[in-house]
Every structure is written in C-alpha cells, then in structure tokens.
Amino acid sequence: MNTFEYIDGRLHCEDVDLSILGETYGTPSYVYSKKTIHENAKAYVNSFTNSDNLACFAVKSLSNLSILNIIKNSGCGFDIVSGGELNRVLSIGAEPKKVIFSGVGKTKKEIEQGINSGILSFNVESESELYRIEKVAEEIGSPAPISIRINPDIDSGGHDYITTGRKGDKFGISETRKIIDLCKHAHRAKHLKIVGLACHIGSQILDLDGFIKSADKIFELADELANFDISLEFLDLGGGLGISYEDEVPPSPFDLISCLEEKFKNRKERLILEPGRSISANAGILLTQVEYIKDNFLIVDAAMNDLLRPSLYKAHHDVCNVIDKKDNLKKWNIVGPICESSDFLAKNISLDVNEDDLIAIKNAGAYGFVMASNYNSRPKACEILIDGNESKIIRKRETLDDLLEKEKIVND
Numbered sequence: 001m002n003t004f005e006y007i008d009g010r011l012h013c014e015d016v017d018l019s020i021l022g023e024t025y026g027t028p029s030y031v032y033s034k035k036t037i038h039e040n041a042k043a044y045v046n047s048f049t050n051s052d053n054l055a056c057f058a059v060k061s062l063s064n065l066s067i068l069n070i071i072k073n074s075g076c077g078f079d080i081v082s083g084g085e086l087n088r089v090l091s092i093g094a095e096p097k098k099v100i101f102s103g104v105g106k107t108k109k110e111i112e113q114g115i116n117s118g119i120l121s122f123n124v125e126s127e128s129e130l131y132r133i134e135k136v137a138e139e140i141g142s143p144a145p146i147s148i149r150i151n152p153d154i155d156s157g158g159h160d161y162i163t164t165g166r167k168g169d170k171f172g173i174s175e176t177r178k179i180i181d182l183c184k185h186a187h188r189a190k191h192l193k194i195v196g197l198a199c200h201i202g203s204q205i206l207d208l209d210g211f212i213k214s215a216d217k218i219f220e221l222a223d224e225l226a227n228f229d230i231s232l233e234f235l236d237l238g239g240g241l242g243i244s245y246e247d248e249v250p251p252s253p254f255d256l257i258s259c260l261e262e263k264f265k266n267r268k269e270r271l272i273l274e275p276g277r278s279i280s281a282n283a284g285i286l287l288t289q290v291e292y293i294k295d296n297f298l299i300v301d302a303a304m305n306d307l308l309r310p311s312l313y314k315a316h317h318d319v320c321n322v323i324d325k326k327d328n329l330k331k332w333n334i335v336g337p338i339c340e341s342s343d344f345l346a347k348n349i350s351l352d353v354n355e356d357d358l359i360a361i362k363n364a365g366a367y368g369f370v371m372a373s374n375y376n377s378r379p380k381a382c383e384i385l386i387d388g389n390e391s392k393i394i395r396k397r398e399t400l401d402d403l404l405e406k407e408k409i410v411n412d
C-alpha cells in the first residue's frame with residue numbers, strides 16, 4: 001500500500017499536505033503514516049492461519065514509542081537486541097511473552113532485565129552466552145527460556161553488511177554438533193529451559209529460497225533434538241523480507257507465510273518471524289528542504305546524520321518533490337551539509353527543483369531515524385505521525401541545548 005500520494009499536485013501523507021506540514025514543523029522531519037504501519041503489521045498477523053504463530057517486529061528498524069504501540073495493537077510481538085529496546089517495548093505495555101531477545105553481545109545486566117521481565121526467549125548466539133545466561137538465571141533463582149540461533153550457512157544475497165547467515169558471519173552458532181550439545185546441556189540444566197531454535201539470514205531478501213532452506217535446516221536440527229527427548233515450542237525463522245526501493249519485486253508477507261505454514265503443516269512447533277523493514281520502511285519519508293543549488297548538487301538541510309543508509313551501504317532511496325512539477329527536469333546529486341564526501345542522500349535523481357523547495361526522501365521508515373546521530377553537532381530531526389488528517393509530533397526536534405546537556409566543562 002502507499003499512503004504517500006499526490007493530491008492536486010501536492011504530496012500528501014494520508015490526508016495531510018506535506019508542504020503545510022513542512023511549514024508547520026520545519027525540516028528535516030521524519031513523517032510516518034499510521035495507516036501504513038498498521039496495515040503492514042496486519043499483513044503479517046492476518047496471513048497466519050495458525051493463531052499460535054507470531055510476528056515479532058524488529059524494533060531496531062523503527063523504535064519510536066508511538067509506532068511500537070501501533071504495532072503492538074496490530075497483534076505483533078517484538079524482536080529486541082538491547083536493554084534499551086526491552087525498556088521501550090515494556091514501556092508501551094508489550095506482553096513479555098511476545099518478546100524475543102536477539103543479539104550477539106548481551107550483557108549480564110541485559111540478561112537480568114530479560115529474565116526479570118519474563119520474556120518469551122533469549123536467542124542464544126554463542127556457547128559463552130549460554131553459560132552466562134545460565135549463571136545469571138541461577139543467581140536470580142528463576143530459569144531462563146532460551147533458543148539457539150543457528151548459523152545455517154546460507155547466503156541471502158544483498159549487501160555484504162546486512163547478510164548474516166553465512167559461515168564466518170558473527171551471528172549464531174554454525175557447528176551442528178555444538179548446537180546439539182548445548183541443547184542437551186540446556187535440557188538438563190536446572191536454570192535453563194530450551195524452548196526453540198532460531199535463525200536470521202539477512203535483510204532486504206528478495207526471494208523465498210533462503211527462508212525455505214533455513215526452514216529445512218532448522219527442521220533437521222529439531223528432528224535430531226527429538227531423538228534426545230528435547231521438544232521445542234517454536235522455530236524462529238527471523239526477519240529479512242525486502243521491500244521495493246527501486247524496481248525490486250519482493251514476495252509479500254502473505255507469500256512468505258503461506259509458503260512457511262505449508263512447510264510447518266505437519267510440525268508441532270509454532271512459527272515465529274522477526275520482520276522489520278517490510279513493516280516500517282514504506283511507512284516513512286524524510287522531509288527536507290533545498291538550501292542551495294550548486295552545479296549538479298542539491299544541498300539540502302538533511303544529511304547522513306539523519307539518514308545514513310546511502311552513505312553506509314550506497315542504498316538507493318527515491319526522491320520526489322512535495323509540490324509536483326516536471327517542466328524543467330535535471331539530474332541531481334542530493335547532498336547534506338556535513339563535511340564528508342560520503343554525505344549524500346541520493347545520486348542521479350531527476351527532479352525539477354529550485355532553492356527552498358521541499359523534497360521527500362522515500363522509504364525512510366526503516367533504519368532511518370534509528371540510525372541517526374549528532375555528527376557535526378546537528379540536532380536530530382523530529383518525528384511526526386500522520387493519522388488521517390491529523391499530525392502529531394511523536395519525537396520533538398532536538399535543540400542546540402539538548403546537544404550540550406550531558407557535557408561538562410572541567411577546570412584544567
């Protein structure tokens with residue numbers, strides 16, 4: 001679905017005219033559509049035919065509290081990777097039993113936080129982590145639910161930096177023997193409860209092959225564990241479904257889920273998925289204003305500190321005018337004010353544009369604001385949620401004072 005559309009030549013998000021929004025709240029601003037978030041989350045929830053199956057939204061892709069609340073109300077759980085993300089989901093009243101804790105570097109404190117809040121499971125990514133969780137659980141006196149994240153040695157394609165399931169990647173455990181031994185240990189241990197197996201092979205995946213292969217590998221392991229009387233509650237196949245940034249045609253959540261439910265039909269474990277981008281990406285744009293035009297550069301007021309994806313992965317984001325015009329199209333490189341040549345938001349974009357015009361960088365909902373920084377002492381943009389004809393600030397624009405707040409001048 002697309003809720004960013006021109007109405008009478010002016011770009012709208014739902015029923016709100018983005019040119020008016022830009023005047024009201026300033027730029028750069030992240031703008032999200034509530035309807036899109038809700039419908040994208042529902043596309044997962046409604047595709048399950050077995051109501052025990054669960055989509056846990058990957059909080060890392062877009063973590064604003066209002067957005068998480070919409071996603072919770074759509075029926076999703078959450079995939080988290082830090083104490084900070086756990087705090088976020090608990091603060092919106094998420095059910096702990098719908099929370100999966102992934103990530104290779106869980107600290108003792110984070111593990112305590114997870115056990116004390118009663119999460120569904122820790123996705124364990126190494127032998128050392130398993131023993132650490134066991135120790136913390138023993139200290140707390142409450143058993144910890146765990147699932148082992150396997151590294152299935154599957155290349156999901158896409159950018160090298162976001163492929164996670166190949167041998168040699170830092171994620172999960174590769175050796176089958178070790179996984180079985182760890183599961184056997186957990187099965188016997190008083191303070192561990194083995195509840196599942198997990199994997200996540202990468203992001204922006206454009207076909208179902210990798211998911212099918214992962215399911216086969218995980219089934220094989222689960223069957224082998226059954227020989228040792230270890231039965232599992234769920235099998236978690238991770239996130240990763242791609243979206244259309246340019247002309248890609250990814251499978252839909254429905255395609256993914258029908259294919260996997262078909263494979264799960266004779267199994268007793270439930271299916272868990274961890275979608276991020278496919279729920280959040282097309283629900284957000286980054287609104288920015290053209291400050292200067294120089295040669296073929298549009299110098300805008302957003303920068304790599306606001307949206308890092310183009311600089312970090314050479315990721316492509318389409319860009320469009322807020323007020324539609326096409327009489328004088330030219331190719332532009334859209335850059336920010338940061339003192340780095342890698343500070344670009346898009347290259348070779350055809351637009352008819354003048355200084356002071358507002359433009360929208362599309363598909364910026366996922367891995368957009370969450371990856372923002374204060375580089376060059378730039379305050380972070382505000383986040384705005386659109387609901388029909390209403391707009392609400394869901395994160396204030398940072399001020400210059402905010403940037404100094406945590407610092408101290410000490411006497412020399």
Ligand code: LLP
Pocket residue numbers: 058061079102103162200202203204238239240241274275276277278309313366367
């Ligand atoms: N589960 C785990 C364990 C993950 O590591 C990730 C993403 C997800 C789920 C969600 O994947 P998704 O459905 O969003 O593809 N910053 C990069 C993407 C990094 C993805 C990291 N892990 C980007 O901007 O493209």
